[in-house]
Amino acid sequence: MAAVVAVHSYAGGAGKSHLTANVATLLALDGLRVAVVDLDIPAPGLHLLFAIADADMGYCLKDYLMGECEIEDTVREVGAGLGLAAGGALFVVPSSMDGERILDLQQRGYDIALLGAAIRRLVDRFALDVVVLDTHAGTNDESMAAFAVADTVAVVLRPDLQHTRGSQLTVSLARQMGVPRIVMVLNLVAAGVDLAALRARTEEQYRCEVVAVLPDCQEMTALGSGGVFVLLHPSHRLTRCYRDVASRLRG
Numbered sequence: 001m002a003a004v005v006a007v008h009s010y011a012g013g014a015g016k017s018h019l020t021a022n023v024a025t026l027l028a029l030d031g032l033r034v035a036v037v038d039l040d041i042p043a044p045g046l047h048l049l050f051a052i053a054d055a056d057m058g059y060c061l062k063d064y065l066m067g068e069c070e071i072e073d074t075v076r077e078v079g080a081g082l083g084l085a086a087g088g089a090l091f092v093v094p095s096s097m098d099g100e101r102i103l104d105l106q107q108r109g110y111d112i113a114l115l116g117a118a119i120r121r122l123v124d125r126f127a128l129d130v131v132v133l134d135t136h137a138g139t140n141d142e143s144m145a146a147f148a149v150a151d152t153v154a155v156v157l158r159p160d161l162q163h164t165r166g167s168q169l170t171v172s173l174a175r176q177m178g179v180p181r182i183v184m185v186l187n188l189v190a191a192g193v194d195l196a197a198l199r200a201r202t203e204e205q206y207r208c209e210v211v212a213v214l215p216d217c218q219e220m221t222a223l224g225s226g227g228v229f230v231l232l233h234p235s236h237r238l239t240r241c242y243r244d245v246a247s248r249l250r251g
């Protein structure tokens with residue numbers, strides 16, 4: 001059975017999209033069949049990390065939600081040339097950055113049940129081991145649909161009051177929805193912070209396991225969303241942290 005992981009944060013800019021792209025890539029490198037889905041419909045961007053050009057976007061999640069294609073038509077395979085272990089595969093379901101289409105979908109609305117149906121169909125059709133859902137920050141329909149279908153919700157937060165306070169709401173919603181496993185990922189942690197104390201405090205505050213504490217890295221800032229970090233910096237400390245997350249989420 002595939003593991004479905006929803007990556008969420010209460011406040012924006014927590015590092016969800018980078019976590020999604022990097023963890024999915026590491027799992028595919030290990031030989032798993034992995035798909036990432038950009039559920040951040042109002043502000044998509046996951047495809048940029050995988051260098052999918054605007055011209056190559058083709059059908060996107062919105063086209064499926066508007067009934068204009070099948071979910072299979074939106075899938076891009078991006079694992080070629082990455083040196084995946086035998087059996088590994090990496091797929092992306094992008095959302096388009098076409099502003100008119102985003103507004104059109106938001107105004108017309110769509111059947112939210114289509115999202116869960118799409119994920120189940122992707123798992124079957126592509127024989128997936130893992131699906132990672134990148135969500136929009138805060139409480140919104142797509143994120144709640146992701147929680148409904150996920151085995152695990154990974155709550156990403158920065159050491160910042162908006163994130164720490166808001167994550168209580170995220171964790172509480174996930175609990176109310178009966179998500180089987182809720183874990184926390186602390187990101188953008190400054191040098192010099194006592195990591196063990198931060199982890200213990202966070203676990204006590206949310207009564208959830210902290211699966212990793214990720215440092216604030218200049219090399220990531222310099223990358224500027226122009227690629228998948230772990231491929232460019234395989235021996236970096238941040239890559240080791242992403243590996244810790246991947247090993248805890250693989251199901």
Ligand SMILES: Nc1ncnc2c1ncn2[C@@H]1O[C@H](COP(=O)(O)OP(=O)(O)OP(=O)(O)O)[C@@H](O)[C@H]1O
Nearest residue numbers: 012013014015016017018137188215216217220221
């Ligand atoms: N560990 C890190 N060190 C330094 N910069 C980071 C780190 N993680 C993420 N970033 C940077 O933080 C910014 C936000 O990251 P990302 O886009 O993954 O967040 P997000 O939660 O998906 O944001 P949004 O809510 O807008 O979708 C990006 O510029 C990214 O390069």
Ligand SMILES: [Mg+2]
Nearest residue numbers: 016017040045
């Ligand atoms: Mg994002």
